[in-house]
Amino acid sequence: MxxxxxxxxxxxxxxxxxxxxxxxxxxxxxxxxxxxxxxxxxxxxxxxxxxxxxxxxxxxxxxxxxxxxxxxxxxxxxxxxxxxxxxxxxxxxxxxxxxxxxxxxxxxxxGVPDVDWDELPQGSGDTYAAQVPGDFPSAGAVFCGYPLVAELGRGALARVFLARQPDLAERWVVLKITQRLTTEAARLASLQHSGIIPVYSIHEDRGLFGICMPYLGAVTLGNLLSERGWFSDYSDKSQAQVSTLIANRFSTIVSSYRGQVVAQSGSELISGECHLESQAIEQPSLDEEQLRELLGLSHLVDALQNQLVDKDPVPAKVSLLRQLAEAMAYAHSRGVVHRDLKPENILIANDGRPVVLDFNLAAAGTNSGQELVGGTLPYMSPQQLQSLDQGGHSPQDDVFSLGVIAYQLLTGMLPFDDSGLDQNDLLAIAANHSVRPIPCRLISVGVSSGLNGIVMKCLALDLSERYPSAVDLYEDLDRLCRFQVLRHAPDRSPTEQLYKFAKRNPILTSLTAVILMASVLVVGLVVALNLAHARNAKLAASEKASQLQAAIPEVIAMLRSPGGEVELLKRGVQNATALLSEWDETQELGRQAALRLLPPEDRLAFSIQLGDLMYALAGAHYQLSLLRIDGAEHLTAAMKWNRLSAQYWPELSQAADYRQSRFEQVDLADPSKRKGVSVDIAQVEESASLFAKMWYAREAGNRHLWLDYADRLVAERPTDPSRWFSLASARYATGDLLRACDAFDVSAKLQHNSAMSILWRGITHLQTKEYQLAEADFSQCLSLRPKWIAPRYNRALALKGLGNFDGAIEELDFIVDSEEVGPRVYSLRSQLNAARGNRQQALADRTLALAAPACDADDWVALGVLKISQRPHEALQDFAQALSLSPRNVAAQQNTAHVQAEILHDNAAAIRSLSELISWGGGGTAAVASRGIIYARAGAIQEALQDAQRVASSAPTALEMLQLAGIHSLVSPAHDLDADLHGESQALIWLARALSADPGLTKIAESDPDLVGLRGIDRFETLISSFKR
Structure with missing residues (x-):
């Protein structure tokens, strides 16, 4: 730069x-x-x-x-x-x-005045350029006596040029020019191997360093892998694709040769501020055909095609991997670790052999870990990823990188998908050794059992299972190429070992083969067909299971939405049923038999995931049955999926039994009369899994135990998005909104922007009054799921919080126009119209809200709120309906207590309602503060002061501080208001803090009946007056 x-x-x-x-x-x-x-x-x-x-x-x-x-x-x-x-x-x-x-x-x-920057030539916008022209010279310049003919490539810290070396037979070389002097040259100079690029010399000019190396070619393995057809078939298509690739590569190089200004003797580069030597050196004059011949790229097509053995691409790929492993084995044996092996750092020379490039990150094996730990995702090993901040390296990091390259070379895909994840997410993956890629032999037909074993051993996340260095890896690849039994990787296939024996002993086996061939031909053909059919069935099952495993977490989140929104429950039921049907329909043997086609290490995990999906589906059907719309049908489905869930995940059987008892108690004619079935956590078997215990706790309504188990489950498998969503839901239920938001955020990243996780991250922001963040989340959710109503309604709430009433009304108008809606949409629009001063429309919406049928618990709450002032008893009935659908609905319980205390003045009933709410872990300190106020009104001084102490010790909000002032004011007749050391009452202290935190509360404080005991006190009047000003 x-x-x-x-x-x-x-x-x-x-x-x-x-x-x-x-x-x-x-x-x-x-x-x-x-x-x-x-x-x-x-x-x-x-x-x-x-x-x-x-x-x-x-x-x-x-x-x-x-x-x-x-x-x-x-x-x-x-x-x-x-x-x-x-x-x-x-x-x-x-x-x-x-x-x-x-x-x-x-x-x-x-905001920079009077600039006078040199006009730069406008570029073409090619995004391959990693460095802006600046200190670096361009093609056409002369650097340390080397005329730079054409740019071959560029990286973050260097540029690579085709150059001519005039002082040594005018030979053509590669000059790598870098801004920082690293130990790369010294390390390369210590390595003399045909598979590692050698160093001729090192040069320096005004802060730039040049490393001179031989020119061997201009195409990397990364270039070839970008053409998915390379070595994938036996037709001319592969050759044509490579020819096209090389033509494009030549076009890129020649553009730098054509487009740059040749640096003249003693001139200054127009593209930067690097002053080159004033030595007259004649630049070579080449036309494009001469440059093409010089680059030699046309020879590469023939070299690659000549590597195909009997038109089979796999041996050519194995040979390439063997040569790479040999080069790295040589480096490892001399204590050098590359640390950034990737296809872009592997040159495919014009004769077809691979050559390792860019030891810019390389480290000596004796290094103590003080050097920069580099690498490129997704070729970094878990251990290398974990050491990003601490330093450290090992030959096993290179082995893992070679494994990723081998997997990509053989299958055309990466073994681990890292898209959408940040460093924290990937560190979580690094800590989880249960994550394994699909075996490459299930994806690519030509991969043998032995080759698959080699690749999977390279990719082992546990160091004890991975090759210790490339030396052992090379030995196994070499033995594979010579048809010998592998020494380090698993090689258990009898068929493959027999094949290797035949290859090693052709004369001994030829006569026997002729005699046996006729007798086993028919049997062999039948066996081969059966094996092919079985393998195809296993491959189909694995592919389908992988697809479902990616889709299931999002669907489970919909089925277990913390708010129990009817829209999301219905969508979740529809999607879950479709996924399970899709699994059934593609497997002729049935759901359970198809599981046996999966590899043993994947079978249990997928079975558990299916069981969890069925258990969640049963819960959603149960919730929908309580709405009494197709209630019997939903209840029947709930019982069906509840039973099946235990078959796939036996550890759920006890929780499923509890659930089944609850389902049998439902009176669809009046869900509010259903009998609860208690879940005794003490009866849970110690042998039950953490996951099963978590659901026992949730069924029992023990939110804190639910949170504890959810936390431990995430620690056990930190890459499972469903576990993070469960943890977030538990935190949300216990009122820990900030940490709930963090967990929803991780879940969203692990599920590649899960709409459900983003929605609930936004709802959490909404609860904490972070309206801008909430609005952004709801907008992102709608970009993923534009037909969903939940994010649109919540975006209206966020816009209301931002004061954008017109925008909020537009969102609600869209909802009303798109489908039949319940009371809460009309109620919110009524509030917004009233805020805009449109009284007539507000009254019209209020009438619509009262007439609209309630669809879920939130609708019943909205309906009840509309009736509080004029029909409080009906409001209580509406809140009871909400609680029958959502037994721990915080809003319904809070409003119930409000009606009992403020409208009906039934302090005892209000205290019971708030105590029940607090026992759930709901309502947070606001519920405790409200109960303290009611205790104080009822003359229960000790209980009121205990609640006040509990709120005061937990960072109260401004409104809670005002409630604390009210509690102390109400109990003050039994205490001396001026008894504290500073001559001020606790009531006045908390009032001052509340108004300091939110001066907008001054008007409320002035007329608050709970502060009547303070009125007439000079300090109270002074306090109110000062904040009013």
């Missing part, structure tokens, strides 16, 4: 770590980085990070108008010089990526 910043070694290391993390799309804690360097470096370091972040954003097509670092660190960017550097870099990036933007426009965005 073209920046003027200079840093000490420690700061350079931090900056390099940040740059590596951005390249791997890993979030890194900037504050932690700043803590590692002297304060005087903070400004320049943040500015440099901002430039790197901008570059990453441009490469991925999501650049913002202004660097987010400007807003994030306003104090640092008060320095106009730093702001100027970031703005200049932004301008360079815009020009390079083909954006027609003036320097004055960029300067205005950053």
């Amino acid at each position: 073209n920046h003027s910043f200079e840093f000490d070694a420690q700061t350079e290391d931090v900056l390099a770590r940040f740059e590596r993390a951005r390249q791997a799309s890993i979030e890194i804690d900037v504050e932690a980085c700043l803590a590692e360097v002297p304060a005087r470096q903070h400004g320049r370091l943040v500015a440099e990070m901002a430039c790197i972040d901008l570059e990453h954003s441009f490469e991925h097509g999501n650049a913002s108008e202004v660097s987010p670092f400007i807003e994030r660190y306003p104090q640092i960017f008060q320095d106009s010089r730093l702001r100027h550097e970031v703005a200049k870099e932004h301008y360079r990036l815009c020009r390079f990526f083909g954006l027609n933007v003036s320097q004055n426009e960029i300067a205005a965005r950053y």
